[in-house]
Amino acid sequence: MRVHFIAIGGSVMHNLAIALSKKGYLVSGSDDFIYEPSRTNLAKYGLLPERLGWFPEKITDEINAVVLGMHAKEDNPELLKAQELGLQIYSYPAYIYEQSKEKTRVVIGGSHGKTTITSMVMHVLKHTGRDFDYVVGAKLDGFEYMVKITKDAPLIIIEGDEYLASAIDRRPKFLLYHAHIALISGIAWDHINVFPTYDEYVKQFKLFIESIEEKGTLVYNKDDKEVQALVSNDDSNINKHGYKLPDFTINKGISYLNTAKREVPLQIFGKHNLSNLAGAFTVGEWLGISRNEFYDAISTFKGAARRLEYIADYNGSVVYKDFAHSPSKVKASIEAVKEQYPENKLFAVVELHTFSSLNEEFLKEYKGAMDGADEAAVFIDQQSMKQKNISPISDLTIKEAFNRMDISYFTDVDTLQQYIGTIESQHKNLLFMSSGNFGGINLVNLSEKFFNS
Incomplete structure (x- = not known):
């Protein structure tokens, strides 16, 4: 072949x-x-x-x-x-479908949490000794590569996003997998360059539900109103299994999942991650994973790369980075760190990097997204603006978009690093959020400047 x-x-x-x-x-x-x-x-x-x-x-x-x-x-x-x-020409999702026609296909979709839920399911399956193939959008601990396609594995776990499949196939990728088990974690408008209106964006998830194989299963987040509305209005011949944020407690900086028989200590934190865990648990149930198997496995899960990833800590202060760029992700990440460390103040920095986030009309979607941070900053790499042929965005536009006049705005790496080096770090945490790389900044070195200030 x-x-x-x-x-x-x-x-x-x-x-x-x-x-x-x-x-x-x-x-x-x-x-x-x-x-x-x-x-x-x-x-x-x-x-x-x-x-x-x-x-x-x-x-x-x-x-x-x-x-x-x-x-x-x-x-x-x-x-x-x-x-x-x-x-015969395929987009990569279409070819993955060709390679997995005889397998049970589990497709994880949603505007946020896809990589985390996919990696949770993969982690649990590996921990319990199941044989499976996978396609995931990030490098995960314990997995050498992001794709595994074999002849014999009876199951494939796929992170399915709503972005277009290829230049000649303008359908969202997740429609091409024809899931037996599908999950929708939530809906928050993204990809404005492809789906210029919110309604057009939501429509893709309606089509995703309709693409599920007959008598298949939809696992969905009952806490998301848009998802709940789609499910309520759908009459497909499929099973529907909702999940909600589970009961949990935080004790001395560790989150515990409260179950009927025991408290399960976790290495992740934040309500959005606990919601992701509930989604992964529900998928696991449909795959025959027992409760005890799931709890034992998930207690060793450290999180997906760049998803609220620990960078460094010193004298009670902690630095994290997160793959967060859309308004809902920024808001959820800030809330997670504040909830986990209620005694510390939080300085949050977001890099606006995607086409959507650099669109002045879409910027209005960020209103209130950084309200949970005690101090906030926005970084836009001017080189990225030039490469995307986008006009510079003014300081006032940023402040009005976030509805926060005290927000700091940086457009070059050196000025951002100098500023962070002047911040008093005692009793304060630092959170970097981006789908880019902050202009190539070494966040470990920058963390040291923060701790030494």
Whole structure:
């Protein structure tokens, strides 16, 4: 079986290429840019293209399938050649479906919490010795790669997002998996560049529910009003199983899950993470995981990478970073840290990085998102603005959007670092939130400046 990847350097794309190579497929690929860790990972398996760029001569009628990454445009030379030859062309979610037609497909969707819930389910399955394949959007502890596709595993766990599948397949990815068990964690408007209105965005989750296999199962967050409304209005022939925020307590900085028989100590915290846990538990029930199995496994779960990830602590002060950029995620992350450390003040810094968050109209969605922080700052890397060809955003626009006139606004790395180095750290925690990398700042070194101020 010969498979060619157009835009092989993508995060999931290169992991899928490696998974197929390990399965015994003959894999080739191209890309015009390949960054780390994709470059090293591909080289390890002999899949790194010899030259960067697009080469139509690579596309021949010996290829059985072409997998098209979102990075590739409609006029990509290799894509045009594949279309000319009449080859079978897939987006990566469509090809994952092809690879998992005979498996039970569990698809985790929602505007937030997808990676965490997916990683929780994977962690529990691994802990209990189940055999399963997976597709997840982050590198997880205990899992070498982000994609595993085998011949024999009876089950696949898929993180399914609502972003478009490819340049020639404009459907949300999660519609292509045809889940047997689907989960929706919540709905909060995102991807304004693709779904310009809130109603259009919500419609994608309605379609997601309708894409579930007949007599399949929808696991959904009953605490989310938008999700509850969709479920109430749906008449699909599926099972529907809601979950809610579980009962928990916090004692000396540790969150405990309160169950009928015992308190389960957790290594995660925050109401949004406890809600994610409830979703993972419900999925586990449908997969035959017992309560005790789940509780034993989840007590050792440390969290997904960059999701409220611990950076450093000193003399009672703690620094975290979180993959939070949308208004609802920013609000939830701030509330989680404040609730976990009620005695400390919180300085929260968010980097606006995505297309949506840099849109002045969408910025209004951030109103009140940082109200829970004692001090707040916004960082926008001007280089990112230039690359996206977006006009600079003024200080007043930021303050009005967040409805917080005391917010600090930074547009270059050096000024942000200098400011943090002047903050009095005693009895204060620091939270960085972004889907980017704060202009390449070393957060460990910056934490030391914070502690020494």
